[in-house]
Amino acid sequence: MAKYMLLIFGDPAQWDAMTPDEWKAHDAAHAAFHDAAGARVVSAAQLESPPVATTLRAGSDGGLVLTDGPFLETKEGLGGFYLVDADDLDEVTKLAALLPEVRAAHSAVEIRPVVDHG
Template sequence: MAKYMLLIYGDAEQWDSMTAEQWQAHDAAHVAFRDAAGAQVIGGHQLVSSPVATSLRVDPAGEVLLTDGPFLETKEALGGYYLLEADDLDAVVKLASLLPEVRAGHSGVEIRPVVEHE
């Protein structure tokens, strides 16, 4: 079986402004996704909002610079991920389609195969 990373992107302001009822529905959709995927989910977490991120880069002198905030300045930020094991991309697309971020106007899901180094 191959491994796939599902990267969940969205507008942090939209997520931060969700009501308790909206979060409840959102969380229920993730529970339904995990139930449908079963043992194919081998990892995953929601991430703290992107402004809390710390980015590392090297300056021209070769010194590591620490920067508060995400690596890129974008409206959509990485909000969470799942790591799945599946037979093929079609199976992953079918499962990922259950995620609420696929249908929300401010978010989306990116599927990336994982490179396995031996």
């Protein structure tokens, strides 16, 4: 069994504009994903919006530079993640297809295998 990171990207302005009823449906879809994935979900979390992020990188003088916000300028921001155990990409793709972000015009789910160094 391998681990896969499901990275949920979307337009924070679209998420902020959702009505309470839209959030209720959105949360229900995530609950359905959790029900289908069961114990295969290793970890999951919703993240604060990109403007709250802090980026740490090497400065030109060899020191460290701390900046506000994400490193890349993009319309889509990382909104959350799931870390899941799955037998293969086909299994994790079927699970990820349950996430509402897959069908929203402003968002997507990136599936990335986790490297096992052990």
